Amino acid sequence: MSVANLLSHIKSAVNTHLPGKVRVVGEISNLSDRNHWFFSLKDGEAVIRCVMFASAARVVGFKARDGVEVVATGRVDVYPAQGSVQFYVDKLEPVGQGALELRLRELINELKGEGYFDPEHKQPLPTMPTRIAVVTSRSAAALQDVIDTSARRWAGCELVLVDVRVQGDNAAPQIADAINRLSGHGERLGIDAIILTRGGGSIEDLWAFNERVVADAVWDCTLPIVAAIGHETDVTVAELVADHRCATPTQAAMTLVPDREMLDRQVTQSADRLMLALKRRAQHERQRLASSERHPAMSRPDRLVTQARQSLDGLTQRLNRALPAITAAYQPKLDTLAKALPQAIGRRMAREVEALDALARELDAVGPASVLGRGYTYTLDPNGELLRSAETASVAGQLTTVFTDGRVDSTVQDSTPGQGEPIPKPPPRRRRRKPPPGPGLFD
Amino acid sequence: MAKATTDKELSFEKAIDRLEDIVEKIESGEVGLEQALSQYEQGQALIKRCRGILDQAERRIAELTQDAEGQPTITTTDEDSA
DSSP states (O other), X not given: XXXXXXXXXXXXXXXXXXXXXXXXXXXXXXXXXXXXXXEEEEOSSOEEEEEXXXXXXXXXXXXXXXXXXXXXXXXXXXXXXXXXXXXXXXEEEETXXXXXXXXXXXXXXXXHHTTTTOGGGOOOOOSXXXXXXXXXXXXXXXXXXXXXXXXXXXXXXXXXXXXXXXXXXXXXXXXXXXXXXXXXXXXXXXXXXXXXXXXXXXXXXXGGGGSHHHHHHHHHOSSOEEEEESSTTXXXXXXXXXXXXXXXXXXXXXXXXXXXXXXXXXXXXXXXXXXXXXXHHHHHHHHHHHHHHHSHHHHOHHHHHHHHHHHHHHHHHHXXXXXXXXXXXXXXXXXXXXXHHHHHHXXXXXXXXXXXXXXXXXXXXXXXXXXXXXTOOEEEOTTSOEEOSHHHHHHHOEEEEEETTEEEEEEOOXXXXXXXXXXXXXXXXXXXXXXXXXXXXXX | OOSOOOGGGOOHHHXXXXXXXXXXXXXXXXXXXXXXXXXXXXXXXXXXXXXXXXXXXXXXXXXXXXXXXXXXEEEEEOTTTO
């Protein structure tokens, strides 16, 4: 067979056994990366020449250099004219990176499913924090960015550094511990929020911020967390769980630290409004006072009196008109009473007179005139005093006896006490009877 | 406004809120004139307090450390040592 034939066989054999894409692990060497990339991929035992077109090379996400171990994805082809095998690479990754990216995607899905990224769980950021904790490495440029930005915004906002490792094996537990400590003691220490930050790096460098222990710490944290990890295009789990994500540490500080100038303007505005409000108020009161002074009540008080008098007259007239109506209503009643009154008085008088007559008759019955008329006498001593007993009479000597038709003077000759007439009991005095109940005066 | 904190201790935000309150009361004519004057004075005190808070120019950087009992505490550091 000819050489061409031979190469044709080789080519079809390759196309048959390695038809589609292959992924090859090897070390880069002889890299020429001016436009299209030309390099060799080798391991201890073999080497293959590679081509990567500029369009594919542009997307390579790391610094490809001689000696770097990579995973190359592409097609193998045979080039008969040169008798060579060529590996056309369309994707290049450093060894291990692919695995990590896969793992990260898995982690993100897992945590998303568990609700770690739920917007409802995210806390609002404080509007005016006065003390902010910064979790980062003491030597990081990120820290300095935060400090400088904060100073420009408002120097009065205090920053509390919590120094942690931000990459390597120990980093994740340290970061988680720092966040947990702040969560537990933050309120007591007066910390209002946390900035979690570090500078750019590879996916391995940033891996600590993808660990579950950090995700849990961020989720459980009682203080709001603003996370700014790596570059803008880097996504880490911590940033997704955090309450707010910023592209850079500077932006994180801008987001949290209050803007002194804006607040100053707010205070000035309020101060102006306060003064204006008072001025207006004073003016208002002044006007009220002035119009009161102008009011007729103050300037022509006599008018008030006239007005009052007029009101009074009006009321009097109304009263006078109203009076007959009122009296008219009571007229019938008055008439009845007017008639009834003399009648009642007349009846009363009659009763009194009757009682009086009765009394007079009684009096006559017991009075001395009628007694004398029945033949009785009474005797007086020389002093004109009434003598009731024979004993006192005998001592008197001279007596005057009163008869119904005159008096007789006599001298005592002899007295015989104990032979008189005892006084009969007087008839019981008749109590004045109450007049019988009749119609009342005002019935 | 929950607890009655004296105006001297109010945080910036609370002070601004109280200030807004006073301005509204005076503007609306809700309060009598004498009261308006006394509230105006209170307002001026609040403004002074707010400005005082904002004017703190000292850059304050501290660090989270541990106290004698191992409890987290804050230690102020100098600018240079940060």
